[in-house]
Amino acid sequence: MRRPRPPEFVAERLAALLRSNPALHGLAVEVGIVDQDWLANPKAGLPPVPPVETMRRFMERAVERSPSSLNALGLNALQLMSWDVAWNRFAVRGSTEAVVSVLFIDLQGFTQFTAEHGDAEAMELLTTHNRSVGPVVRRFDGMTVKHIGDGMMIVFKDPAKAIRAGLELVQGDHPLPLRAGAHTGSAIVTDNDVFGNVVNIASRVAGQANGGEFLISGDLYELGAGKTDLTFRGPREVSLKGIDQPVEIWLVES
Numbered sequence: 001m002r003r004p005r006p007p008e009f010v011a012e013r014l015a016a017l018l019r020s021n022p023a024l025h026g027l028a029v030e031v032g033i034v035d036q037d038w039l040a041n042p043k044a045g046l047p048p049v050p051p052v053e054t055m056r057r058f059m060e061r062a063v064e065r066s067p068s069s070l071n072a073l074g075l076n077a078l079q080l081m082s083w084d085v086a087w088n089r090f091a092v093r094g095s096t097e098a099v100v101s102v103l104f105i106d107l108q109g110f111t112q113f114t115a116e117h118g119d120a121e122a123m124e125l126l127t128t129h130n131r132s133v134g135p136v137v138r139r140f141d142g143m144t145v146k147h148i149g150d151g152m153m154i155v156f157k158d159p160a161k162a163i164r165a166g167l168e169l170v171q172g173d174h175p176l177p178l179r180a181g182a183h184t185g186s187a188i189v190t191d192n193d194v195f196g197n198v199v200n201i202a203s204r205v206a207g208q209a210n211g212g213e214f215l216i217s218g219d220l221y222e223l224g225a226g227k228t229d230l231t232f233r234g235p236r237e238v239s240l241k242g243i244d245q246p247v248e249i250w251l252v253e254s
Contacts, residue, residue, distance in 0.1 A: 101162035101184040101220055102194070102202035103142070105133070105169055106151030107176040108211035125175050126150055133169060140165035145194055153203075155194060159184050159224030163216060167230060167252050170214045177211025184220040204240035205249055218248030230254060 018025040107129065114122040130147070137144055137154055140161040145153045156162035166180045183205055185198030201217060209215045216225075218235055225232055234250035 096189050098157075098187060098189055099185065100187050100189075100194070100198065101156045101159045101182055101224070102187070102198050103154040103156065103162055103166050103180060103182040104151060104203050104206035105154070105166070105178055105180045106149070106206070107174065108179055109176050110150035113176060129174060129176075132172065132174070136165055136168050136172065140168075153194070153199070155187075159220055160227035161224075163220065163224045163228055163230065163252060166214045166216070167254060170212055171254065179206065179209035179211050180214040181206025181209050181216070182214075182220055183217040184223055201240065201243060201247060204243060205247065208238055208240075208249060214252045215249045216252055218250065221248075221250045225250070 107126075110122070110126075113125065129150075130152075133152065134144070140156065141158065142154050142156045142161065142165055145155050154165070156165065162182055162184070166182050170178050170180050172178065181202060181204075183198055183202035185196065185201070187194050187196035187198050205215050205217055216232075221232060221235070231253040232250045233253060235248040237246040237248055240247050
């Protein structure tokens with residue numbers, strides 16, 4: 001497994017990227033990642049190291065505005081997540097195992113929309129949708145791990161924040177109805193993906209939802225529901241494909 005890039009490596013590459021991209025340059029100065037003097041002479045030394053959370057949020061904003069930014073820095077989304085692991089955000093330092101809450105979302109009817117309107121319009125719709133999701137995920141300290149067609153896999157450390165984020169997402173203004181499902185449990189985090197039964201169950205729970213619905217597993221309900229002021233309807237047990245035992249699910253409402 002390739003080791004995550006150290007922050008020093010990213011800082012050196014960051015200077016070159018910002019000089020070549022005025023939009024990201026302005027964003028970096030705005031949020032206090034760098035200053036003009038350092039950009040003019042980065043060899044004089046690295047800029048003061050910002051909090052990891054600030055750097056992470058900057059990178060997520062940058063990728064929304066310029067999707068090629070991570071490639072320019074030699075990173076991918078899971079390597080950003082591995083920084084959080086190293087700083088005890090998702091796991092004990094040096095470990096690749098973490099207890100996380102996994103949220104799946106997708107747009108209901110996207111396949112039909114594509115067939116009726118064509119690939120170009122569907123891609124424009126998807127790009128707009130993805131940008132609207134990012135701020136919600138950041139606000140609840142989540143991490144978008146990957147995009148799967150019109151869907152996303154998002155990971156949270158805090159179960160209550162996973163629940164609040166999922167509900168805000170399904171209740172948001174989307175071009176097509178959004179559905180969501182989430183589960184919590186132990187996962188293996190690598191540079192390229194997140195693995196574990198928690199991922200499989202979260203995906204299956206999401207598949208039970210209709211557009212505008214957010215379903216969570218009983219495990220996530222137990223850990224996070226009591227830390228919110230939301231309404232939960234249930235439970236009910238469902239049989240999920242590939243899962244040996246029935247899974248308890250709850251419908252989340254405001």
